[in-house]
Amino acid sequence: MAHLRIDAITKQFGGLTAVKDFNLELQKGEIIALIGPNGAGKTTAFNMITGVYEPTRGKIFFNGKEITGLRPDQITKLGIARTFQNIRLFRELNVLDNVLIANHLHLKSNLFEAVFHLPRYKNENREMLDKSMFLLEKLGLADNRNDKSNSLPYGKQRRLEIARALATNPEILLLDEPAAGMNPSEAEDLTEFIKQLRDDFDLSIFLIEHHMNVVMGISERIYVLDYGITIAQGSPYEIQNNQRVIEAYLGVDGDA
Amino acid sequence: MKKRNAILTILSILFLIAFLYYADNRFNAYQIRVLNLCAIYAILGLSMNLINGFTGLFCLGHAGFMAIGAYTSALLTMPVAVKDQNFFLAPINEALRTVTLPYPAALLVAGILAAVFAFLIGAPVLRLRGDYLGIATLGFAEIIRIVITNLQTITNGALGLKAIPAKTTLWWSFGIAALTTVVILLLIKSSYGRAFKAIREDEVAAEAMGVSLFRHKVLSFVIGAFFAGVGGGLLGNLLGAINPLLFRFTLTFNILLIIVLGGMGSITGTVISAFIVTTGLEFLRFLDQPFSLGFVQVPGIAGLRMVVFSALLMLVVLFFRRGLMGTNEFSWDYIVGLFKNMCKGTGKPLSKGGIK
Numbered sequence: 001m002a003h004l005r006i007d008a009i010t011k012q013f014g015g016l017t018a019v020k021d022f023n024l025e026l027q028k029g030e031i032i033a034l035i036g037p038n039g040a041g042k043t044t045a046f047n048m049i050t051g052v053y054e055p056t057r058g059k060i061f062f063n064g065k066e067i068t069g070l071r072p073d074q075i076t077k078l079g080i081a082r083t084f085q086n087i088r089l090f091r092e093l094n095v096l097d098n099v100l101i102a103n104h105l106h107l108k109s110n111l112f113e114a115v116f117h118l119p120r121y122k123n124e125n126r127e128m129l130d131k132s133m134f135l136l137e138k139l140g141l142a143d144n145r146n147d148k149s150n151s152l153p154y155g156k157q158r159r160l161e162i163a164r165a166l167a168t169n170p171e172i173l174l175l176d177e178p179a180a181g182m183n184p185s186e187a188e189d190l191t192e193f194i195k196q197l198r199d200d201f202d203l204s205i206f207l208i209e210h211h212m213n214v215v216m217g218i219s220e221r222i223y224v225l226d227y228g229i230t231i232a233q234g235s236p237y238e239i240q241n242n243q244r245v246i247e248a249y250l251g252v253d254g255d256a
Numbered sequence: 257m258k259k260r261n262a263i264l265t266i267l268s269i270l271f272l273i274a275f276l277y278y279a280d281n282r283f284n285a286y287q288i289r290v291l292n293l294c295a296i297y298a299i300l301g302l303s304m305n306l307i308n309g310f311t312g313l314f315c316l317g318h319a320g321f322m323a324i325g326a327y328t329s330a331l332l333t334m335p336v337a338v339k340d341q342n343f344f345l346a347p348i349n350e351a352l353r354t355v356t357l358p359y360p361a362a363l364l365v366a367g368i369l370a371a372v373f374a375f376l377i378g379a380p381v382l383r384l385r386g387d388y389l390g391i392a393t394l395g396f397a398e399i400i401r402i403v404i405t406n407l408q409t410i411t412n413g414a415l416g417l418k419a420i421p422a423k424t425t426l427w428w429s430f431g432i433a434a435l436t437t438v439v440i441l442l443l444i445k446s447s448y449g450r451a452f453k454a455i456r457e458d459e460v461a462a463e464a465m466g467v468s469l470f471r472h473k474v475l476s477f478v479i480g481a482f483f484a485g486v487g488g489g490l491l492g493n494l495l496g497a498i499n500p501l502l503f504r505f506t507l508t509f510n511i512l513l514i515i516v517l518g519g520m521g522s523i524t525g526t527v528i529s530a531f532i533v534t535t536g537l538e539f540l541r542f543l544d545q546p547f548s549l550g551f552v553q554v555p556g557i558a559g560l561r562m563v564v565f566s567a568l569l570m571l572v573v574l575f576f577r578r579g580l581m582g583t584n585e586f587s588w589d590y591i592v593g594l595f596k597n598m599c600k601g602t603g604k605p606l607s608k609g610g611i612k
Contacts (some may be wrong), residue, residue: 050464076466090457092583093450101454104447105466111475115439125447168466177536233445 001064003204004049004080004172005026009058009068011044018044019228021058024206026172031198031205033215036225036238037248040210043085046174046227049206050082051075062172069183077105080114083161085177085208091150095141095160096147099132132167138200139163154181165202173197175207179214191217216240224248261588269562272487276426283470288426289494290538295429296490298530299436301514303483306440308512309520309583311447311476312456314390316508317377320397321481323503324405325366326374327411331355332362332419345415359423362431363489370485371478373400378477380474382470397508405500414497417492420446424467424494432490433527436483443479452476456521502550513569518580525581533565540564 004026011019019041027034034042049060051072057069067075067225076082081102085192090098107114107128108122117125134143139159144152151162158178176192179187191214198205209215215222216236224239226231226248232239237243279291298320307315331339331352339348349355357365381392404411411417445447451472454462463469492498510533518529540561547554554560572579 043465051459052464071464072463073468082464084461088458088461088464090454090461092457095452097450097453100447101462101467102465104451104454105448109447111443114448115442117442117446121446128447164465199263226392247589 001059002026003030003063004206005064007059008050009048009055009060011041012056013052017228019048022225022230023155026204026206028204029202030219030220031194031207031218032210032223033219034206034213034223035210036216039168039179039227042225043114043176044228046082046176046208049075049174050080054239067091073105074146074190076168076170077138079141079169079171080174081165081168081172082174083158083165083176083178085180087154087157087161089157089160089164091148093149094146094148095152096145098160099135100128100161100166102164103128104123104161105133105168110203114203135163135166137241139225142152155186156181162197166197172204172206173201175205175209177208177210179209179211182211184213187211187214188217190214257589260592261424264588272430275431280426290535291426292424292429292490294531294534295426295433295448296424296487296494297511297514297534298527299431299483299487300431300489300511301526301530302436302512303480303487303519304572305515305520305523305526306443306483307480309474309515309522309526310444310456311452311473313382313473314386315393315480316390316505316512317374317393317397317479317481317509319505320393320504320575321374321484322399322488322491323400323500324370324504325363325396325485326492326498327361327404327417328339328366328369328485329362329489330366330417330492331410332357333359333421333423333493334417334419335421336422341419342415342417343409343412345413349409351411351510359428359493363486364487367482367486369490374481375474378474382473382477392418393506395506397503397505401500401503404503411500412416414500416497416502418497420496420498421495422493422496426492429490429494432486436486437523437527440483444523448472448475453521458581465504466597483556504546513565515573516569516579519578519582519584520578521583522585524584525579529580530601536565537561 002025004096006022006024006025008021008023009019010021022045036042041105044053048055049068051070051074054069059066061067062078062080067078071081089141090101101126107124109118109124113121133142136145139162141156141160141163149157152160161179162175175194179190182190192203194207197203219236221234222236222239223230224245231244231248234244235240277287283291291578295421300322304318308312332355334342335356336354339353376392377396380395384392407413422530451462451467453466454465455469455472459469512532514529515526516535517529518525543561543564544558545554546556
C-alpha cells in the first residue's frame with residue numbers, strides 16, 4: 001500500500017484550473033520531487049495535500065485512509081508535516097518555543113492540568129522539552145534556543161522550519177522549496193541533510209524544488225507540472241531527457 | 257538566584273498585604289474606591305489581553321460580558337426586600353426573587369454565565385478574522401446591552417439596579433486580581449498558552465503545526481469572558497448601582513486603552529497600566545470642571561479628561577507601537593540588574609535577556 005496516494009485531484013479557482021488531475025504515489029521511505037516552472041501549481045498541490053485547500057475533485061489517501069477535506073491540523077496530527085515556501089515561523093517567539101508549539105498537538109493533559117502544572121502535564125512538558133532540545137541539537141540550532149526566531153540568519157530559519165515540522169512526529173515530510181535562497185554549496189549540504197533526515201526519522205519525503213542539482217541529487221522519482229498538468233514523471237535521468245520537460249523550461253523554438 | 261527571587265516575591269506580597277491593611281483602615285472612602293477600581297480594571301485588562309494580546313483576536317465584546325457578570329452578581333447578592341424595592345414597574349421573575357448566594361458563589365456564577373454566553377457567541381463569530389471579528393463582537397456586546405434593557409422582569413430594564421450590596425472590599429478586588437494574574441500567567445506559560453501565541457503570530461503556520469484554530473480560539477475567548485464576568489460582578493457590587501448605559505462601548509474602549517498602553521501581550525504591562533489609567537482618570541477630573549488657563553476661561557466640559565487619553569493613545573500607536581512593556585514581563589533579575597547598574601554607575605549595559 002502506498003504511503004500517500006493521490007487520485008486525480010483537481011483544484012479550480014473560479015475559471016482558473018490551478019492543478020488538473022494530479023496523480024501521485026509515494027512509497028514508504030521514498031524521496032520524490034515535484035518540479036515545474038513558476039505558477040505551475042506545485043504549491044497548490046501541496047496545499048491540497050495538507051488541507052489548506054479542499055480539492056475541487058479527486059481524493060487523497062494517507063496509509064490507505066482518505067484524508068480529503070480534513071482540516072490542516074487534523075492532517076498534521078495524522079502524520080503529514082510541512083514547511084513553507086516563504087518561511088512562516090512564529091516570528092516574535094524564541095526558537096525553542098517555535099519547536100515546542102509543534103509538540104502541542106500530541107498533548108494529552110487538559111487545560112486544567114496544564115494551567116496548574118499537575119503531574120501528568122509536568123511529565124509531558126518535560127518530554128516535550130527533551131524532544132525539542134534533541135531536534136534543535138540535531139539541526140544545529142541548540143545554541144540559538146533563546147533567540148527570537150526572526151533574528152536568525154536565513155539558512156537557520158529554514159532549518160528551524162524543518163525542526164518544527166519534525167516535532168509533530170510526521171511520517172511524511174513535505175518540503176516546499178527547502179533550498180530557496182541557498183548558494184550551490186549550501187544546496188549540496190542540504191541534499192545530504194535531507195537524506196540523513198529520511199534515514200534518522202524514518203520519513204517519506206515529498207519536496208518542491210527549483211535547484212536542479214538538489215532535485216537530481218536526491219529524488220528517486222520526479223513529477224513535472226506545467227500549467228497544472230502533469231507533463232512527465234519518472235527517474236531523474238528520464239526527466240532530464242524528456243522533450244516536453246525541456247520545452248516547458250526552455251520554451252519552444254517557433255521556427256522548429 | 258532562585259532563592260533570592262522567592263524571598264523578594266514573598267517580601268513584596270507581604271508589603272502589598274500590609275499596604276492593603278493600612279489602606280483599608282486609614283484611607284477615605286474615595287481613595288478606597290479608586291484602589292478597588294484599579295484592581296478591577298487590572299482583572300478586566302488581563303482578561304482582554306488574553307484574547308486580544310496573547311491570542312491575537314481583535315475582540316471588542318468586553319462590555320457585554322461585564323454586563324452579564326455585573327447583573328448576575330448583583331441579582332444573586334441582593335436580599336429579597338431590596339429586589340422588591342427595585343422592581344416597582346414590573347415584579348421580578350419569581351424564581352430570581354428568592355435566590356441569594358454568598359458573594360464568592362455569586363461572582364463564580366457571574367463568570368460562568370459570561371463564559372457560557374461567550375461560548376455561544378464565539379462558536380459562530382470566531383470564524384471571522386481581523387476587523388470583521390472586532391465588528392461582530394462589538395455588535396454582540398450591544399445586543400447583550402439591548403436585551404438587558406428590555407428584560408424588565410429580570411434586569412429591571414432601563415431603570416437598572418440600585419442598592420446593590422456593597423460587597424466589594426479591597427481584599428476581594430485585590431485578591432481576585434492576584435488570582436487572575438496568577439492563573440493567566442500560568443496559562444500563558446503552559447503549552448496551551450504557547451498555542452495561543454502561535455495563533456497570534458501566524459494562523460496558517462499554527463494550523464499546519466497541528467494547533468486546532470477553532471478550539472483554541474474558543475478556549476481563549478471563553479476564559480477571557482469568564483474573568484470579564486467576574487470583573488463585571490466586582491464592579492457592580494462596588495458601584496452599588498448599575499444600568500444598561502454603563503456598559504456601552506466606551507467601557508470596552510477604556511479597557512482597550514489599558515492594554516494598548518501597557519503592551520499587547522504583557523501581563524505586567526496590563527497591571528501597571530490599569531493602575532496608571534484608573535488613577536490618571538481620577539487625577540484629571542479637574543479637566544471636567546470649569547478652569548482657567550490664565551487668558552481664557554474653559555467652561556466645564558464633561559469628558560474632556562478622556563481627550564487626554566485619546567491623545568495619549570494616538571501617540572502610543574504612532575510612536576510606541578509596543579506600549580509600555582511590549583511583550584516583556586517583569587522579573588526580579590531585571591530589577592536587581594538595574595539596581596546594580598545604577599550603583600556601579602557605568603556598569604556594563606543590561607544583557608539583552610534582561611527582561612523575561
